[in-house]
Amino acid sequence: MMRPAHAALAADPVLDLKDVSIRYGGLVLAVEGVDLDIRPGEVLGVIGESGSGKSTLAHAVLGLLPKGTAVGGRRFRLQETDMLSADEAELAALRGPAAAMIFQNPMTAFSPIHTLGQQLTQLLWRDRNASRTEKRQRIIAMLERVGIPDPTAKLALYPFQFSGGMLQRVAIAAALLMRPALLIADEPTTALDVTMEAQILHLMREMNREFGVSILMISHHLGVIAEICDRVAVMYAGRIVEQGPVGAIFADPRHPYTRALMACEPALIKPDGGPLPVIAGEVARPGTPGCGFASRCPHVMDACRSNVPAWAFGSDPVHGARCIRSAP
Amino acid sequence: MTMTPLIETRNLTVRVPARPLLPFLAKDPAPEILCDVSLAITPGEILCMVGESGSGKTTFGRTLLGLMQPASGEILFEGKPVDGPSPRHFRDIRRHAALLFQDPVSSFDPRQRIGSIIAEPRRILGRGGTDLSAIAALAEAAGLPRQLLNRFPHALSGGQARRAAVARALSGMPRLIVADEPTAGLDVSVQGGVLNLFRRIRDEHWTAFLIITHNLSVARHVGDRIVILYLGRVVEAGPPAEIFSNPRHPYTEALIRSEPIPDPRQRRSEPPVMGEVPSIAHRPAGCEFHTRCRHVRARCRTEAPAMQHFSDRHQAACHFPLAVAAEQQEPIPLPMTS
Numbered sequence: 001m002m003r004p005a006h007a008a009l010a011a012d013p014v015l016d017l018k019d020v021s022i023r024y025g026g027l028v029l030a031v032e033g034v035d036l037d038i039r040p041g042e043v044l045g046v047i048g049e050s051g052s053g054k055s056t057l058a059h060a061v062l063g064l065l066p067k068g069t070a071v072g073g074r075r076f077r078l079q080e081t082d083m084l085s086a087d088e089a090e091l092a093a094l095r096g097p098a099a100a101m102i103f104q105n106p107m108t109a110f111s112p113i114h115t116l117g118q119q120l121t122q123l124l125w126r127d128r129n130a131s132r133t134e135k136r137q138r139i140i141a142m143l144e145r146v147g148i149p150d151p152t153a154k155l156a157l158y159p160f161q162f163s164g165g166m167l168q169r170v171a172i173a174a175a176l177l178m179r180p181a182l183l184i185a186d187e188p189t190t191a192l193d194v195t196m197e198a199q200i201l202h203l204m205r206e207m208n209r210e211f212g213v214s215i216l217m218i219s220h221h222l223g224v225i226a227e228i229c230d231r232v233a234v235m236y237a238g239r240i241v242e243q244g245p246v247g248a249i250f251a252d253p254r255h256p257y258t259r260a261l262m263a264c265e266p267a268l269i270k271p272d273g274g275p276l277p278v279i280a281g282e283v284a285r286p287g288t289p290g291c292g293f294a295s296r297c298p299h300v301m302d303a304c305r306s307n308v309p310a311w312a313f314g315s316d317p318v319h320g321a322r323c324i325r326s327a328p
Numbered sequence: 329m330t331m332t333p334l335i336e337t338r339n340l341t342v343r344v345p346a347r348p349l350l351p352f353l354a355k356d357p358a359p360e361i362l363c364d365v366s367l368a369i370t371p372g373e374i375l376c377m378v379g380e381s382g383s384g385k386t387t388f389g390r391t392l393l394g395l396m397q398p399a400s401g402e403i404l405f406e407g408k409p410v411d412g413p414s415p416r417h418f419r420d421i422r423r424h425a426a427l428l429f430q431d432p433v434s435s436f437d438p439r440q441r442i443g444s445i446i447a448e449p450r451r452i453l454g455r456g457g458t459d460l461s462a463i464a465a466l467a468e469a470a471g472l473p474r475q476l477l478n479r480f481p482h483a484l485s486g487g488q489a490r491r492a493a494v495a496r497a498l499s500g501m502p503r504l505i506v507a508d509e510p511t512a513g514l515d516v517s518v519q520g521g522v523l524n525l526f527r528r529i530r531d532e533h534w535t536a537f538l539i540i541t542h543n544l545s546v547a548r549h550v551g552d553r554i555v556i557l558y559l560g561r562v563v564e565a566g567p568p569a570e571i572f573s574n575p576r577h578p579y580t581e582a583l584i585r586s587e588p589i590p591d592p593r594q595r596r597s598e599p600p601v602m603g604e605v606p607s608i609a610h611r612p613a614g615c616e617f618h619t620r621c622r623h624v625r626a627r628c629r630t631e632a633p634a635m636q637h638f639s640d641r642h643q644a645a646c647h648f649p650l651a652v653a654a655e656q657q658e659p660i661p662l663p664m665t666s
Binding site for chain 1: 521602
C-alpha cells in the first residue's frame with residue numbers, strides 16, 4: 001500500500017549491503033554489520049541521532065569517505081558494481097548515473113563563483129553527443145519541473161542570489177538531471193523552514209513517482225521519515241537495530257530504542273504540563289560490546305551487555321529488531 | 329489579575345541598520361525588520377516566539393537587551409521606559425537578563441574552563457563569583473555533571489554545552505532569560521531535558537523566558553503563550569492550547585499543518601502553503617500574508633488587517649479569521665506498547 005506500484009519486489013536491488021562495517025582511519029569504528037537493501041523505486045529512510053553512523057553510511061555509497069577509511073563486509077553492491085573492490089575510476093563513473101546526492105546545506109553544495117547555468121551544464125559532461133542547446137533545454141525543463149519560476153533567467157544567477165529552499169530545489173534538479181537510479185538525501189530539509197520542508201518533501205515524492213528513482217533518506221526527524229519513506233532502518237551506535245515497513249515501524253516499534261525515540265518526539269506527546277521524556281545517559285560508541293543501547297535501556301539484562309543480539313523477526317518476516325527480548 | 333509586566337515593548341519598530349559609511353546613499357527609509365510590535369512578558373511567564381527565518385524573532389530578542397536599536401517605539405522594564413539607546417540605558421535590563429545563544433559552544437571562550445565560564449556573570453555583577461559551592465550547585469541545577477567543570481568547552485557534547493550555557497545564564501540570577509533557538513541541533517532524546525530544565529527554573533525562581541524558536545511543537549510543550557511573527561509583525565498570539573486547537577490566522581494554521589506528522593497514515597497529499605516569505609524590502613500591500621494565503625479575498629490585497637481580540641489572551645490580525653473548529657482534534661493517536 002505504501003509502496004509505489006512500479007517497485008517490483010522481484011527486481012534486483014539498486015543498493016545491496018550485507019554485514020558492512022566502516023572504520024575511519026582503519027581504526028575508529030563508525031558503522032558495524034549493516035544489512036540494507038533498496039529496491040528500484042523504493043524510498044528507504046535511515047533514522048538515527050547524531051553519531052549513529054547514518055551519514056557515514058550514506059557517504060560510503062558514493063565512495064565519499066576520506067582516504068584511509070576501511071570499508072569491509074560480505075557484500076556492498078551499487079547496481080552491478082562491487083563497491084568493495086571498485087577503484088577510483090569505477091567510483092567516479094558511478095557518481096551520477098548510479099547514485100547522486102543532495103546535502104543538508106544547499107548553500108555549500110554549489111560553487112559560489114560559477115553561475116547555475118555553468119554548474120548544471122558541467123554535470124552533463126557525459127552526454128558528449130548532446131549539443132549545448134539540447135543540454136540547455138533539458139536543464140530548463142528540469143528546473144521548471146522542480147518549481148523554479150522563470151528558469152531561463154535563473155541560469156545566469158549565482159547561488160547566493162537564491163534562498164535556501166530554492167537552492168535545494170535546484171540541487172534536486174541537478175541530481176535528477178544525471179538520471180540516477182538512487183538519490184541519496186542527507187538531512188535535506190534540516191536547514192529549511194517547516195513550510196519549505198513540506199514543499200521539498202512533496203517534491204521528492206513526486207520525483208520518486210515520476211522518474212522511479214529510489215531514495216535513501218537520512219534523517220533524525222521521525223516526522224520526515226513517516227511522511228516520505230516506504231521502509232525504515234533505525235540506526236543506533238553504528239548498527240541497524242530495527243528495520244521494516246514504515247507502517248509497521250510506527251504502529252508497532254519493537255526495539256526499546258525505537259520506542260524511546262518515539263516517546264521523546266514532541267509531536268506525539270499530548271501537552272499536559274508534565275515533564276517531557278528523555279533518554280537518560282550518553283550514546284555508546286560504536287563497537288561497544290553487546291547491544292549498543294544496553295547502557296540506556298530500561299529493560300537491560302546481563303546478556304545484553306555481552307552479546308550483540310541477533311535479528312529477531314515476529315510474525316511479519318520483513319519487520320525485525322536486534323533485541324534479545326523480541327527474540328522468539 | 330493584572331501584573332506589572334517584567335518587560336514590555338510598545339509599537340517597537342526596528343529597521344535594517346544604516347550603513348555607517350556614506351549614510352546619505354542609504355535608501356530612505358531602510359526596510360523594517362520588526363513592525364509595530366507591542367508585547368509584554370510578565371514575571372514567571374514563558375513566552376515562545378515562533379516564525380520562519382527572516383520573521384524578525386531573533387531581532388526582537390536582541391532589541392530587548394539593547395543589542396540592536398529600535399527606530400521607534402518604547403521598551404519598558406518593570407514599568408520604567410528605557411530612555412536612550414546606549415548600553416548605559418540598558419544597564420538595568422542587562423543586570424537582570426541573560427541571553428542564551430543559538431550556538432552555545434561559539435559563545436564560550438575556548439580557553440576558559442567551564443567552571444570559570446559559569447562563574448563569570450556572578451563575578452561581573454558582584455554576586456559571588458568565587459563561591460565554588462554555588463557554582464557547583466548551578467551546574468547541578470542545570471544537570472551538568474560536576475566533573476565537567478574542569479573541562480574546556482570543546483570537550484562537551486551538544487547537550488552538555490547547552491546545559492553549561494543554561495548554568496551560565498542562571499549564574500547572574502536573572503529575572504529574564506532570552507533563549508534563541510535553545511533546542512536547534514539537539515537530538516530529541518536530549519531536547520526534552522533542556523525544556524524540562526527551563527520549566528523547573530521558572531517554577532523555582534519565577535524567571536521569565538522569551539524562547540525564540542521555529543519549532544512549533546517545542547513552543548506547544550514549553551510555552552505559556554505563543555506569539556507568531558510574519559515579516560516582523562505579530563499575526564497571532566495566544567495560549568498554546570487555543571493556538572493549536574483553534575488557530576485564527578491562516579498563517580498559523582499553515583505553520584501547524586506544515587510540521588510533518590510522525591505517523592505514516594497521516595501523510596499530506598500536498599504542501600499546506602506554497603511559496604516563500606517575501607523580502608522585507610518589498611512588503612506586499614494590504615495583509616502581508618495575502619500572497620501565500622489560501623483564503624485570500626479582494627480586501628486582503630489592499631487593506632492591512634487590525635489586531636482582533638477573541639478572548640482576553642488570544643488575538644490575531646486577519647480580516648477573515650478562521651472559524652472555531654467544531655470539535656477539538658486529537659493530537660495524533662498512536663498505539664504505543666510498553
